[in-house]
Amino acid sequence: MHASLAAVLVQGGQATAEAAGHFEPFYPGLIILLPLIGFLLNGVLALRHGVASATAVRGGGELDLDTGGRPATHTLPSLIGPGVMLLAFLLTVVNFTRMLGAHIEEPVVISYWTWMATGTFTVDAAIQLDQLSMIMMMVVTGVGFLIHVFSVGYMKADSGYPRYFAYLNLFVFFMLTLVMGSSYALMFVGWEGVGLCSYLLIGFWFSDKEKADAGKKAFIVNRIGDVGFLVAMFLLYVTFGTVDFVAVFHDAETLAYGGSLVTAIALFFFLGAAGKSAQIPLYVWLPDAMAGPTPVSALIHAATMVTAGVNLVARSSVLFALAPVAGATVAGVGVLTALFAATIALKQNDIKKVLAYSTVSQLGYMFVGVGVGAYSAGVFHLMTHAFFKALLFLGAGAVIHSMHEAYHSTHSHEDAQDMRNMGGLKAHMPITWVTMWIATFAIAGIWPFAGFFSKDEIIWQTAAFGGATHAPYPMLYTVYWVIALAAAMLTAFYMTRMMVMTFHGTNRTGEEESKHLHEAPVVMWAPLAVLATLSVVGGWINVPESIRESFLGLGPLTSEWLHHWLEPITAQATHIQAANLGELSHSAPVGGGEFMWALISTVLAIAVVATTFRMVGQKEIVPAAQDVELTGFAKVLYNKWYVDEFYDRVIVEPILRTSRFFWKVIDAGIIDGVVNGVGWTARGVGFVISMFQTGSVNTYAFILTVGVLVILGVSIF
Amino acid sequence: MVDILFYVFAAVAIGGALGVVMAKSPVGSLLFMVTTLASVAGTYVLLEAHFLAAIQIIVYAGAIMVLFLFVIMLLNLGHDYHRDLKGGAYAVVSFAIVGAMAGMLQRQLRGSGITDAVASGGRAIDAAIAEHGAIGAIAEPLYTTYVVAFEITGILLLVAIVGALVLAKRNVA
């Protein structure tokens, strides 16, 4: 282990010779290691801060961070946290550019040491560098770095500052393990690790019971999905005797197409993905996860961790391509989640809740993409979504930061996250305003912003898949397509509503408070600007041919780069699909080509945004304190379709009752009864037998003789 | 002639043994014991174990029994002439147990197929006695094959002496 760590640092590990091709990895292990180092350093600082503040409390006071300069525990993390991320990002960029020039066909697996070896089953601590993991690494370290920088400004006043950065670095470490691991086992390590960090960060302000409970909820709901992941992994082991990606995908095609085994594996993996990526029915934890600090919501619950499920499905594309039922399930769950979450987002007033449901909805789109075999489209949307959703969350964070300080100045207890208390903020925070509109256009799918390309490709691929020569359930996919289009329109609506309520109209914060509203500091708006740029240009890396040739595209300047880049990953799945489904359709179910529907949807999106802007702008919005309760269908939406209540009634309460039954009756009654009974019996028997212990030597001799006789009798007879 | 002698010895031994168990006074028991020991020594002679017969008389009937006698006299136990047999159900059960034991031994003996014919082991002893004499016959293996056990027995006796001294010494308190 020790020597291996040295090997990571010095030699960059041992690449398998035949797979390496021209691609020469540049210290890839260090990319994972850097956040871990950051975690350790920040963790030490957090512990030291804990000791210092405990000493202060014991001394009768409280640790004062403001007077007399901030202590080292609260200045060093500003360097360490974003610093390691920057280094990791630069390393990733170096590796990325090297891979760009290499055109490798096979993944590069670098093994550092044998993690476990039991009988014929071995798992190496190895990382896999290929086109998919490279994209994920770029997103994780790149967006992660920006969010770390933003956090420096956002969390500055928090006394748990070093602890926050320790958790954040640890999260990145596990996330990189998840995307870089070369086997399902390692992926699972990362999978559980990010779950842990998610739990820690949701409950970051754990002294608030509601927030601690939200962390617990996320953890427990994720466990349900993890069971699926584990079962799928076990099935893989039983079938192939290995869980290494390369080996599994190599052998996967020996399974029958559409067979029950591969379908079961794919569906169990999807259960895991649904837990981690907040899909129906396991999405309920994500909205509650907004209890964590806003940058955490941006990093973990929007840009990276929740996309792990999409990454998993894309990674296992071969298995899903072999199981059309699983593919249909994935796409179906995805499209339903997209619509369902979008409807809930329509009526939410908490700015972060809107974004949370929006995230759930967008994740649904990604699953539609990977479900219909458009793996590159799913990953593409994952990437653009990471840009604009991180931007939206960070923008919301800047707004909340400002609102919080405004209310703090007057010691008001109004909700700093409630959009009904905002309005007119564009005058106070112009940069945030502009960047968030860019993100809104992107998520609404308006040309030329990033979301337009990724979302339209997913919707289009749904139609194309349904129209394939031997498509399994053509009607079903037509329904998917219609729902996906509808959900896209809802997206445009609720995002515009959010923007209008937050930034436009008159200010509802309060006279005194509004004086304290201000633009975010540069350390916070700089990441916003970078992400805004990415949200504008990010889509142009993957422009479909039919759009490129039209007036919407830039012709020869752009290409379907991402699609081709991911081809080595998806080739096998695409091949299986082509062999079994025939050619994909070139027209939508109701006619029209890709370009036409892209044009229609962007025009519709613009129309929805414009209408909503006027509609919501004219409506009078009252501050939260004076608002009346909603009625009818709006109330149902406001209360999120009562899904949480339904789960409480149908799942949580029966489990509680059963548990209580097992506790009171089975455990305390029967099991404890048996245990105590055994004890009492032993005591009783002991009491009776102790009667023989008379203290009289004759009796002892007598018993001894009887014993001798018994032994003698046994040996004789 | 030998058989008659054996049965005489056996009768005296059994009578003595019963006397040990039944005698009222400890001294009586002791004297019955000496009788039994002497008779058993006689049977040893008949079984060609001359040396053992000698030390049975010298060590057992002589030294150990005298030691017992000394203790009895030291504790002044010679006078309590009441029977100290346990009575009642306990005695009945004891007799039953002992009877069962006797039955088992008898059954085992009958089933063992042992005859009165002297086997090769016995003939070897006879030859050794003829060659080395009665003492030489037992001394030769004792000081060669079993010399370790013999030495350990010496240590055992030493420990016993020390132990007896420590235990019996009157505490000077």
Added chain:
Amino acid sequence: MITPALVLSAVLFVIGTLGVLVRRNAIIMFLCIELQLNAVNLAFVAFSRLHGIEGQIFVFFVMTVAAAEAAVGLAIIISIFRHYETVNVDNFKLLRW
């Protein structure tokens, strides 16, 4: 003469056992134990007519152990008597529940 000797040995052993079981006087119980030892010795000697000199050697060791045992045992009886002024084992009942 081997079989009758074994029978005699068995009879003596049974009588010795009976004595241990029914007498209360510690010294008499002790004597009965010696009687049992003697019965076993007799069996050994009888068996030596079948299996060789080892039987007699074993008897020799048993006698030594018996001597040692008698020395220690009697010492214990003496110290017990000093304490209780009796050798009736029914009076020594510390070792009970």
